[in-house]
Amino acid sequence: MVKDLSVNLCGLQLQNPVIPASGTFGFGLELAGSMDLNVLGAISLKGTTREARYGNPVPRIAEAPHGMLNSVGLQNPGIDVLVNEKVPALRKIYRQGVIANISGFSVEEYRECCAKADACEGIDLLEVNVSCPNVHGGGLAFGTSAKAAAEVTAAVKAVCKKPVFIKLSPNVTDIVEIARACEDAGADGLTLVNTFLGMRIDIVRRQPILANKMGGFSGAAIFPIALRMVYQVAHACKIPIMGCGGVASARDVIEMMMAGATAVQVGAENLRNPFACPEIIAELPAVMEQLHIDALKDIIGTV
Amino acid sequence: MIKQNYTIAENKLVASDTYRLVLAGKGTTDGEFVHLEIPGFYLRRPLSVCDAEDGKMMLLYKTVGEGTRVLAQQPAGTVISVLEGLGKGFDADACKGKALLVAGGLGAAPLYLLAKKLKAQGKKVTVVLGFNKKEEIVLEQEFKALCDSFALATLDGSAGTKGFVTDALKALQPEYDYFYTCGPMVMMKAVCSLLEGPGEASLEERMGCGAGFCYGCSIQTAGGPRRVCKDGPVFKKEEILW
Secondary structure, eight states: OOOBOOEEETTEEESSSEEEOTTSSTTSGGGTTTSOGGGSSEEEOOOBOSSOBOOSOSOOEEEETTEEEEOOOOOBOOHHHIIIIIHHHHHTTOOSEEEEEEOOSSHHHHHHHHHHHHTOTTOOEEEEEOOOTTSTTSTHHHHSOHHHHHHHHHHHHTTOOSOEEEEEOSOSSOHHHHHHHHHHTTOSEEEEOOOEEEEOEETTTTEESSTTSEEEEESGGGHHHHHHHHHHHHHHOOSOEEEESSOOSHHHHHHHHHHTOSEEEEOTHHHHOTTHHHHHHHHHHHHHHHTTOSBGGGGTTOO | OEEEEEEEEEEEEEETTEEEEEEESSOOOOSSEEEEOOTTOSSOEEEEOOEEETTEEEEEEEOOSHHHHHHHTOOTTOEEEEEEEESBOOOGGGOSSEEEEEEEGGGHHHHHHHHHHHHHTTOEEEEEEEESSGGGOOSHHHHHHHOSEEEEEETTSSSSEESOHHHHHHHHOOOOSEEEEESOHHHHHHHHHHSOSOEEEEOOOOOSSSSSSSOTTEEEETTEEEETTTTOBEEEGGGBOO
16 A cells, blocks of 8 residues: 655645754755755755854864764854745755744844745745754743743744744753743744753863864754653644654654654754665655554654 | 765774775765764764775775774674765866875875876876874875875984974975875964965864765855865865964
8 A cells, every 4th residue: 555654734735754854954955966855845944043154163063872962053144045045046956845944042033034934935834943052142042931932932923924833942841831832822833852952071182072062962862852852742732743853764753753743853863874864754654564554644643 | 975885895904093994885986085884883984085996995094083993893894884975175177287295194095096186187296295103104105106206204203304294395395386285284284384376275174964964064264164074175275264
């Protein structure tokens, strides 16, 4: 039997639930020469701010057992280049879902950037990043307070017609409280979770490996924690979830969906294997067959 | 960029802490470096291609950390996942007729492939290699066999000129219209400030993806942010902010 991999995210029909996570796939264009992007469910584009940013000094990458840390710090060309150049260029070669990932340092910046992304024809859905651990005074500052997260959500929703997902940080005491605040403020969905704040020290040089000292920890090691948070929030909220965190295989995708994710983002695994997403998509039908699953949408939140 | 499995044909200690890795497989010979998966490590390791021909590539690496130490333990016959066709390499065409190649330590590795290209184009090639001590010397015979002029420096004076590559360069006074350098940052900085005329240097940075989409290795250059893995690793000397 032909397997049905399709899912629906707030009206956006995806041919499959597999989405490269923001920051791990550039603007899609960087990989266009190496693979057929049109096999993907959607792409979450690199996090974008109002102004162009270089980001943090190098080294920005450190390794850990079954994972890695990054402190890129939202390097991006700014919202105007995103909507005027990157998205139109991507749309010339790519017809699946496009998710703009927006970050900011003030409610006003979030509102302004989201309005521009909302008006951009090639973008289907907005993902508002209130959880970047690598910039000071922005990102994470909004994602660790239910009140601030709700404020950003309401401000963005007031200027957007497209579905708005809020991408939450796991670096909080109670992610359910923040998820509920976003839902109450009008969020159409949630992306769970961003990276975990972490650190490595070079014990020979006796200093942090990352120039920014701390960074976001991601990779297979965080999968059970991300899965637990998706499960908790799925049981507390009604809005759809994009599950993210340590996903590395078709089995992980299915596990995330059973925990409550409607779509699944693949992040750090892309850095180990740039072909991770197409490989996972190709692997899904056989795994579904083994597990007697005909349609992926049937398993969402079934555990 | 493509991902291919290669089989280790040889993985041999050839100098102090330095291994020669020969990989056999059916890949491309394009690209400045490859990104190797090492058993038990999350991220790949980028290594410059030293020599490549149909179905085979040769790399040199030093055991500097846990990853390379595990790589050194892999016996012939081990299958290894390789991302290849990565990086923007040296521009052989930029040299009109007389090239000067200056390497520090394992910086000699990518310059060997460049030297072969330059010789195939009929250009004159002068090579200057620098090492800490004679036990670290690699590729001396290979470069001597290939190039028109060759000089060597060691810091402890155990072979060639005693001192840095810059000391050997001052003694040699080579003729060139374009230079290429690869080695430690401090050595390349000294070479680029000593040598007049146009040239380029190959940089190194901790990498994530190695293929230009994670922006983990972006550095500031005179022309703005550039990814070492994709826009480089080779940059024109005037682009580099030392």
